[in-house]
Amino acid sequence: MSIASTPGWRKLREHRKSLGTTHLRELFDRERARGPAMTVEYDGVVVDYAKNLVTAETMDLLLALAADRDLAAGIEAMLSGYPINTTERRPALHTALRAPRDVSVLVDGRDVVPDVHAVLDRMREFAGSVRSGAWRGCTGKPIRTVVNIGIGGSDLGPAMAALALRECTPADLDVRFVSNVDGHAIKRTLRGLDPERTLFVVASKTFTTVETLTNARTARAWLSATLDDPHAVARHFVAVSTNAREVAEFGIDPANMFEFWDWVGGRYSLPSAIGLSLMIAIGPERFGELLVGARSMDEHFRSAPFSRNLPVLLGVLGVWYRGFFDAQTHAVLPYDERLGRLPAYLQQLDMESNGKSVTREGASPDVDTAPIVWGEPGTNGQHAFFQLLHQGTTIVPCDFIGVLEPAHSDLEHHDLLMANLFAQTEALAFGRFQDEVIAEGVPESQARHRTFTGNRPSTTILLPRLTPYTLGQLIALYEHKVFTQGWLWGINSFDQWGVELGKALANRIHDEIRADSADLGDHDSSTRALLQRYRQVRTIRNG
Numbered sequence: 001m002s003i004a005s006t007p008g009w010r011k012l013r014e015h016r017k018s019l020g021t022t023h024l025r026e027l028f029d030r031e032r033a034r035g036p037a038m039t040v041e042y043d044g045v046v047v048d049y050a051k052n053l054v055t056a057e058t059m060d061l062l063l064a065l066a067a068d069r070d071l072a073a074g075i076e077a078m079l080s081g082y083p084i085n086t087t088e089r090r091p092a093l094h095t096a097l098r099a100p101r102d103v104s105v106l107v108d109g110r111d112v113v114p115d116v117h118a119v120l121d122r123m124r125e126f127a128g129s130v131r132s133g134a135w136r137g138c139t140g141k142p143i144r145t146v147v148n149i150g151i152g153g154s155d156l157g158p159a160m161a162a163l164a165l166r167e168c169t170p171a172d173l174d175v176r177f178v179s180n181v182d183g184h185a186i187k188r189t190l191r192g193l194d195p196e197r198t199l200f201v202v203a204s205k206t207f208t209t210v211e212t213l214t215n216a217r218t219a220r221a222w223l224s225a226t227l228d229d230p231h232a233v234a235r236h237f238v239a240v241s242t243n244a245r246e247v248a249e250f251g252i253d254p255a256n257m258f259e260f261w262d263w264v265g266g267r268y269s270l271p272s273a274i275g276l277s278l279m280i281a282i283g284p285e286r287f288g289e290l291l292v293g294a295r296s297m298d299e300h301f302r303s304a305p306f307s308r309n310l311p312v313l314l315g316v317l318g319v320w321y322r323g324f325f326d327a328q329t330h331a332v333l334p335y336d337e338r339l340g341r342l343p344a345y346l347q348q349l350d351m352e353s354n355g356k357s358v359t360r361e362g363a364s365p366d367v368d369t370a371p372i373v374w375g376e377p378g379t380n381g382q383h384a385f386f387q388l389l390h391q392g393t394t395i396v397p398c399d400f401i402g403v404l405e406p407a408h409s410d411l412e413h414h415d416l417l418m419a420n421l422f423a424q425t426e427a428l429a430f431g432r433f434q435d436e437v438i439a440e441g442v443p444e445s446q447a448r449h450r451t452f453t454g455n456r457p458s459t460t461i462l463l464p465r466l467t468p469y470t471l472g473q474l475i476a477l478y479e480h481k482v483f484t485q486g487w488l489w490g491i492n493s494f495d496q497w498g499v500e501l502g503k504a505l506a507n508r509i510h511d512e513i514r515a516d517s518a519d520l521g522d523h524d525s526s527t528r529a530l531l532q533r534y535r536q537v538r539t540i541r542n543g
């Protein structure tokens, strides 16, 4: 049944009406212990959702909706390997990537956990040998730079995590990421590198992604231009993929390929071999800690009652705002420079998973699905777009993410950072009303401009420290939040057909650009004129 026609949704609609414009000031006045009552802690991760536009009744209704939508069965189906990715007839088993050795997870009657650990063992051995210098380039020198070539899920996860955990990377090891097909990207990445000491990790689930293969070919040509050695590619290129045939076709020895499986979605693949560059950067042991952290959140998701289940709570709050407040976007604001790429990572996770207009049954959903996810680290965002968060005409639910203890010892910086985080959530929630502004001595002519309506929702997520373990928890927290929402909306969160059309058209246009004489008559007048303009410049440049 579509979600909007369920009794649970109808009750929420009534409840939303009765809530009207009730202000967070009032809710906090009414419930003296609202803060602690609406804070849930699990294994060191604190989620305070008190500054959301909800009452205890709202939460009860949202959680009842989750129960009615059989979320518990959905969670079980995902974790036990049921093929919930129906359009691709596959399970979505990223959770098996962090299962301990003694657990079994069956896919088509076969336990996949031994395969997972066999690859992890190979990764550990390889990453260890690169880090220790035992793995040599073809001229006998140890590797000092690792370049991960991949895009989307084969880039964002490891790049986000490598930045987050950079303190764990030895100073003499440089791990870089290149994704864009824009030639400036690979040029800048390779600038100043010593081919004799550089290792390329070509990461692609399909090994057919044009951007990645183009960058990999350019890197191979760059390497071969200096290292005239038949063993150069074997010593300087490894692959991470599900596609051994294409890897061999590219010229990478399958012995240097690290495998994963089609039941791992690209945007969920960081804990798989896609994490190889990260493992080299932070070391096998720390990579293992990330898996254990993610595992801890998996277990929590599976077993905690919904009212104390962090991913479920975050998930239903998002459903509430999309369904009943017309909130088009959701901001992720990590108050931690190290989490600078988290918003980009979560954009793919959330928008590629749930940005859909078709239900699992092939119908149109009758409610809005994924929000537009965006964000920047604090405090930078405050000096850029927070104006709109505080006084704009649109409601933007925000996640503020803070880390209690920094990895440096400069408390002055950290106190300021955290003060800003807390202040922003307070300002958004409670605002400053016009009479208060006037009472402060602001001239009446300016009072409206300097008024803050407040009642702008936010959730605060606190981690004790940013470590591989807590980063693993945070990743799994958001993965399961996204799952919760997709399940409630009734969509398949694990396919991504929406990226295909643009790819197909780009292939066709690419051919037309290369064949100068190609007839552009099939294109619309806008595209045709743009292509002609580009072809002219291209022809002049090529002489």
Ligand SMILES: O=P(O)(O)OC[C@H]1O[C@H](O)[C@H](O)[C@@H](O)[C@@H]1O
Residues within 6 Å of the ligand: 151, 152, 153, 154, 203, 204, 205, 206, 207, 208, 209, 212, 266, 267, 352, 496, 499
């Ligand atoms: O890992 P690859 O096969 O190279 O895919 C890289 C990315 O490209 C695709 O277009 C998908 O939209 C992403 O989900 C995927 O992560």
